[in-house]
Amino acid sequence: ERTDFVGYFHQVIDRFEMNTPEQITLIREIPKGKSLVWMDKDKMTQVLDNIISNAIKYSPDGGEIRMKLDIKRHYLLVSIEDQGMGIAYDKLEKIFERFYRADKARTRKLGGTGLGLAITKELVEAHHGKIWAKSKEGKGTTILFTLPLMSKKRRDIR
Ligand code: ATP
Ligand code: MG
Numbered sequence: 001e002r003t004d005f006v007g008y009f010h011q012v013i014d015r016f017e018m019n020t021p022e023q024i025t026l027i028r029e030i031p032k033g034k035s036l037v038w039m040d041k042d043k044m045t046q047v048l049d050n051i052i053s054n055a056i057k058y059s060p061d062g063g064e065i066r067m068k069l070d071i072k073r074h075y076l077l078v079s080i081e082d083q084g085m086g087i088a089y090d091k092l093e094k095i096f097e098r099f100y101r102a103d104k105a106r107t108r109k110l111g112g113t114g115l116g117l118a119i120t121k122e123l124v125e126a127h128h129g130k131i132w133a134k135s136k137e138g139k140g141t142t143i144l145f146t147l148p149l150m151s152k153k154r155r156d157i158r
Pocket of ligand 2: 050053054112116117
């Protein structure tokens with residue numbers, strides 16, 4: 001459905017804020033105003049839930065998670081940056097594969113199936129967006145994805 005992503009993004013983060021352990025700080029960098037996108041809200045919520053819960057899961061105590069929204073001319077750029085253990089450069093693409101879990105021994109105790117990001121990627125692509133990761137081992141990880149903005153035309157019609 002037609003959604004203002006700015007308001008929606010705040011709502012998602014509000015919900016996480018209520019359930020996030022105190023040792024982790026969520027920081028918002030979200031512009032004011034509105035930006036309309038056409039999206040399936042449940043699916044987008046699954047996308048953000050997966051990315052944000054990874055950020056929390058792989059963050060150290062005292063870590064900050066930066067949630068950023070950039071409004072470009074034709075698309076939105078969402079980025080979720082953590083200060084966790086990071087991911088090796090040669091593994092960055094693999095994390096979007098089904099059942100892939102980096103560093104088995106380390107991540108085993110944190111639990112999970114390795115499906116989260118594979119599903120996330122499919123859902124972002126179903127919205128005509130792209131998703132990728134940047135990381136520095138030992139410093140942190142940023143997951144970024146794009147989402148096309150509604151064209152002027154469609155905004156007027158709906
Ligand atoms: P689940 O299916 O419960 O989400 P998962 O979190 O292990 O399990 P994915 O979310 O698909 O699976 O992530 C795949 C792997 O990518 C993880 O096992 C982890 O090794 C790595 N990873 C994902 N996000 C981060 C992050 N923010 N920091 C460090 N490593 C990460
Ligand atoms: Mg996960």
